[in-house]
Amino acid sequence: MLVRRGLLHPGEITxxxxxxxxxxxxxxxxxxxSLDPDEAVVAVDRLANxxxxxxxxxxNFGARYRGRRGVARLAEVLARAERFAGSPMATRMRLLVVAAGLPRPHVQWVVQDLAARTAFWLDLAWPCAGRAVEVNVSGVVRPGDPAGVPLGAPGPGRWWRWRTARTRGSMCSIQPDDVKERRCRLAPPVRNGPGACKTAPVRSN
Structure with a gap:
């Protein structure tokens, strides 16, 4: 247990x-x-969600406690945070793919099948390119779940326009270089003409 001492405003206690x-x-x-940069983003994502x-x-806290230890890097952490991130592992994967050079993805992107009245939320998505990453820590794949569609394979029905990479099990050993090896298969294709995706998606909110 790490014990820290400091003054708290009455409104900061519950x-x-x-x-x-x-x-x-x-x-x-x-x-x-106080945490290392990546884990700080993970913590903020989870609490915000x-x-x-x-x-x-x-x-507001940064302004109130200007000059305190670690406050100077607060803006950098917040610039990388996503309040709609679905899980700590999804946040870690998002940070990995961005570190590997891919554009910043949308998080929890909704794909709907209106005829079947169903919807799935993709953990990380590049809608303009029809690419997505599903973080499946448990390894359990539900019928029709996009996490069950191998990278580069056409999915059944509503997933035919998406290429979905799935992750399973522990992500502790995954490094940016591992993502770079598969980057060419996830990277958005170059499009020209009307309807071209000229800018990468940045945020989902």
């Missing part, structure tokens, strides 16, 4: 049962300035 704890926003602020707040709210 109670869980009989225990006084820091609010989700204050917790995210502390983690953003779980407690439904935009990460940019943490800039």
């Amino acid at each position: 109670c869980v049962g009989d225990v006084r704890v820091t609010t989700p926003l204050r917790t995210a602020f502390d983690l953003a300035r 779980r407690h439904r707040f935009p990460p940019d709210l943490l800039l």
